[in-house]
Amino acid sequence: MNCDDSCPTLQRDDDSILILDQTALPHQRTFVRLANLADAARAIRTMQVRGAPLIGATAAFGMALALGERTDDASLDAALADLAATRPTAVNLHWALGRMAKRLRPLAPSARREAAWAEAEAIQKEDAAQNAAIGRHGLPLIAEIASRRPGPVRVMTHCNAGWLATCGHGTALAPVYAAQAAGIPLLVWVSETRPRNQGLLTAWELAQSGIPFRLIADNAAGHLLSQGAVDLVITGADRVAANGDTANKIGTYLKALAAQDQGVPFYIAAPGSTLDFSCPNGAAIPIEDRTADEVLVIPGLTPTDQPGEIRLAAAGTPVANPAFDVTPARLITALITERGLVTLDRLGGLYPERNP
Ligand code: MRU
Numbered sequence: 001m002n003c004d005d006s007c008p009t010l011q012r013d014d015d016s017i018l019i020l021d022q023t024a025l026p027h028q029r030t031f032v033r034l035a036n037l038a039d040a041a042r043a044i045r046t047m048q049v050r051g052a053p054l055i056g057a058t059a060a061f062g063m064a065l066a067l068g069e070r071t072d073d074a075s076l077d078a079a080l081a082d083l084a085a086t087r088p089t090a091v092n093l094h095w096a097l098g099r100m101a102k103r104l105r106p107l108a109p110s111a112r113r114e115a116a117w118a119e120a121e122a123i124q125k126e127d128a129a130q131n132a133a134i135g136r137h138g139l140p141l142i143a144e145i146a147s148r149r150p151g152p153v154r155v156m157t158h159c160n161a162g163w164l165a166t167c168g169h170g171t172a173l174a175p176v177y178a179a180q181a182a183g184i185p186l187l188v189w190v191s192e193t194r195p196r197n198q199g200l201l202t203a204w205e206l207a208q209s210g211i212p213f214r215l216i217a218d219n220a221a222g223h224l225l226s227q228g229a230v231d232l233v234i235t236g237a238d239r240v241a242a243n244g245d246t247a248n249k250i251g252t253y254l255k256a257l258a259a260q261d262q263g264v265p266f267y268i269a270a271p272g273s274t275l276d277f278s279c280p281n282g283a284a285i286p287i288e289d290r291t292a293d294e295v296l297v298i299p300g301l302t303p304t305d306q307p308g309e310i311r312l313a314a315a316g317t318p319v320a321n322p323a324f325d326v327t328p329a330r331l332i333t334a335l336i337t338e339r340g341l342v343t344l345d346r347l348g349g350l351y352p353e354r355n356p
Pocket of ligand 1: 050051052053090158159160161162165166170171172198235236238239248249250323
């Protein structure tokens, strides 16, 4: 399965939504039906859907599901508030809800339901188109390295920012898929991304596409960078502040630091919906704290291939589990957006209509 035709992460099915349950991957491919607001909020909160753009699209469809129940002003506002409270860091969620509110509030309640479905579908389509554009704009970075020397271009990524995280080909992986389509040999370093192990999703995606990769422990990244084994790093983003500071999955900052130290270019790939010009800098980005169990317990398959869990630490072990970190703009070589490549000091110029 890949996302060449219709994207399987999120599909409308009459008046409900079918999502690929990412908590069951990579071992089981299970689709879950979201029929109402509570289903959509739960899917986002529990990370059955995840990745900033996909969270945004799911929230938009969550509004359409909510309006299937009630369409009055109070219900509209309550649904917006419920969905906004699901996850704090990925700004795409708040961007999508803001767009839905702007479209729906001025309408008569009777017109809101259909309009909500149409707007959510527009957000989904636009995200897919933006993924493709990010791929086109990122491709020359990989092609240039391929033209300089023989052998595969070695790309390091973190977390999952492929088609599972979006409505199209992904953000960080879009240039990788574009390079594969252009016939460029590749090797992708995939860090496991403890504690939720989104790297396993990236490995699953790349395996299906036939792109060579190596799954690595998170702690191996600095060593590989220091050995000259990485040509460029590309990650996605959950929120880019006005000054270019960028929140992404926990562990991204360490990769950026090591890349800077080794002179390896470090790119962020993200669409306009991930930019937050109302947020002045990284210190103002809310960082999600998640439950201790994510650190203490590892889900997987038992030796008899049954889904199971391993408890890693002694009972009562205290835990801190920040889910994201902020990479300062100074460590980021450039942002790959659907409008092109931009250094972080020129971000506002690329989106003049959004500049405060
Ligand atoms: O907690 P998650 O899995 O939703 O976090 C996802 C990430 O951090 C991704 O790198 C980011 O959202 C970019 S997805 C295209």
